[in-house]
Amino acid sequence: MTAKIGFFDKDQDQYGLAGYATSCRLQFYASVDDALKSSVDCLFVHVRDSDWTKICGTLPKERVALRFTSSSGYPRSPPEGKHGNCFRCLKPTKNDGKLTEHDFHALVAAFGDIEIVNQLSTSIPREIRDLVAWSTVHRLRALHILLQACMAELGNNPKHGAEAISILGCLPVPSSSHAKVNRVELFCRVLADFPWPDSKSYYDAQEELYESVNKALQHELGVRVLKDEDPIIHDLVCGVFNAVDPDAPLAWETIKKAFQRLDVVLGMLRRDAS
Amino acid sequence: MTNSEWENKRSTFNHGWLKNRLIACLLRCNRVVSGLVQDEDARSDLLDLLIGWEAVRPSAVEVLLVMESRAHNALDPLSSDSLTLGEVTCRYLLEVDRLRWIQLTNAEKLVNDASNALDEFDNAIRRTCTRLQGSGTMPDAELLGNLEERARRLGSLFSSLTLCHDSILATDEYV
Structure with missing residues (x-):
């Protein structure tokens, strides 16, 4: 079954998350609240810390979120959120070591598959382990x-x-x-x-x-x-x-x-x- | 087979071959049959994949056999775990984990469903392959749709397969 993906980019940056997401025709949301109110299964977001806290605190367990950064990527860390359903992308959208188009398509393919989405808290598919993963626990x-x-x-x-x-x-x-x-x-x-x-x-x-x-x-x-x-x-x-x-x-x-x-x-x- | 090897085998079959190659090729063929695109290689690419199924099938079967075996047999602990925690303790820890896994995931039913889906997929592949080899044209939309439906069902079931832990202290590089 296919999972629907929507995105919110605080900078609406065509060279950042918005650019990647638009090229993959993901659903655009103008605010975090609109994205949270929507019915899409997955949210790709580039947000401030306060909005990320809000997402982690309110996202229901059947939905997942993936946070992107434009600077230097996030370190490996366990899933966040009330239901362990909020993840961070290891590669940035800009600068050294940034996401390639192939990387982003791999993320869209994985987060667009409802069976994979349901298991992300316990198992990250090999195809995206260099993009979303956490140190062994x-x-x-x-x-x-x-x-x-x-x-x-x-x-x-x-x-x-x-x-x-x-x-x-x-x-x-x-x-x-x-x-x-x-x-x-x-x-x-x-x-x-x-x-x-x-x-x-x-x-x-x-x-x-x-x-x-x-x-x-x-x-x-x-x-x-x-x-x-x-x-x-x-x-x-x-x-x-x-x-x-x-x-x-x-x-x-x-x-x-x-x-x-x-x-x-x-x-x-x-x-x-x- | 360790959990890590099993997971690699499951993922290579399910995501690598079934979803990324076969279903993607079926979608190409569907667009050709619908008249949306011209793709002269689509038919031969599909035939190559279907002929190659015989070489891929054993790994799908093995994934199910390992899971079935886990559902029916207690695990022997790793010697490294036994040395640190004691063999009796390790056996008990693994057995509790296995029994809880069987119940929470309904593991036996999952294996049974996946095994049936694999048989149905196998039949659909053989029908489509026979049709492709017997004629130089693309199969009709119904035959392609039937194979795609069975492939998607199999993919969905393989995505839901899990194993209980096979070790206590051993580490994987990444989750």
């Missing part, structure tokens, strides 16, 4: 897999079982008492790829691991200060590295909130919905 993916198993284990818990199963969105999974997934030592290995520190240098090593994991997660989440911008994931990191006993479990609320957060960040809800 392997720590977040590993953390999500571990939290998912913790939720499955909690599915058998008399107190939280029903809620855990409801959040997982599927039937209970057999538990494995041998695996013992909910223990901070395992979270430490997944987050830091490092074993639990021994007792001699415990506090210094914990601090060092905390700093390193904090920095890595900030990079993967595309935030500057994890504590302020993603407090749920930060709480989990603190829960792990403030623990003393390596076998201590994380609290239900910490697991639940972090799992739900990563379901959104990693696009699980979109995959489910599509």
Whole structure:
């Protein structure tokens, strides 16, 4: 099925986004509000930060947006927006390393295919990986897999079982008492790829691991200060590295909130919905 | 086959061959049949693609077989993951992910639908190829339209295919 693409260029620049989009006969919008009110599936935009914030905050999950810049392209970063459906183009529309016509046609082909659009949060087609992509989020993916198993284990818990199963969105999974997934030592290995520190240098090593994991997660989440911008994931990191006993479990609320957060960040809800 | 290899194979078939080459060529042929353009190469290009289908088909089948296998069999963890997290733990983490993937994506039905669509597409290709080889003219719009419809249906289904994770700590270069 074909997805319709519309564009808004704040500069209406025939040598910028407007020029590329007009040559591909994309639907023109005179303002961000008009573009948001429209029914097109995809928006290509060249906007100010305030308008991008508005798009990220209001674009419904069945639509996607791609932001362009005329200066130097955007760095790789995770999808933005309430539904992880707002992306940035890595190449600029002008200057060194600018988009070629072939690049722009590849973007139009990918964003014009509704099946591809529905999967952009989890999978970027090879054809546009040098145009729209984000650094690997392997720590977040590993953390999500571990939290998912913790939720499955909690599915058998008399107190939280029903809620855990409801959040997982599927039937209970057999538990494995041998695996013992909910223990901070395992979270430490997944987050830091490092074993639990021994007792001699415990506090210094914990601090060092905390700093390193904090920095890595900030990079993967595309935030500057994890504590302020993603407090749920930060709480989990603190829960792990403030623990003393390596076998201590994380609290239900910490697991639940972090799992739900990563379901959104990693696009699980979109995959489910599509 | 790793997830990355599978994804490359799926994308090469679905976007590289089916959508970018076959459907694009069918659209050219449709314009010729409609009298909108003259394109003397369209018929021979289509015939080349249809003859080449036999060489492309195995990779499409393999994509479905790998997904079907995932839907029915537990995964062996990578040794690198097992060394870091322990084999029992890795098996459990991967199995939970696999079972959730099967349920959330309706993986078994997807494979079944894609497999049926592939058979129908295969039949349509053979009919069109026989017609092209038996005559020096362009097939009629109905035959071309039928093949395009089946190609689009197959492309749509292949776009929706996914796999559960095959590793826990291993990294891909880019998502």
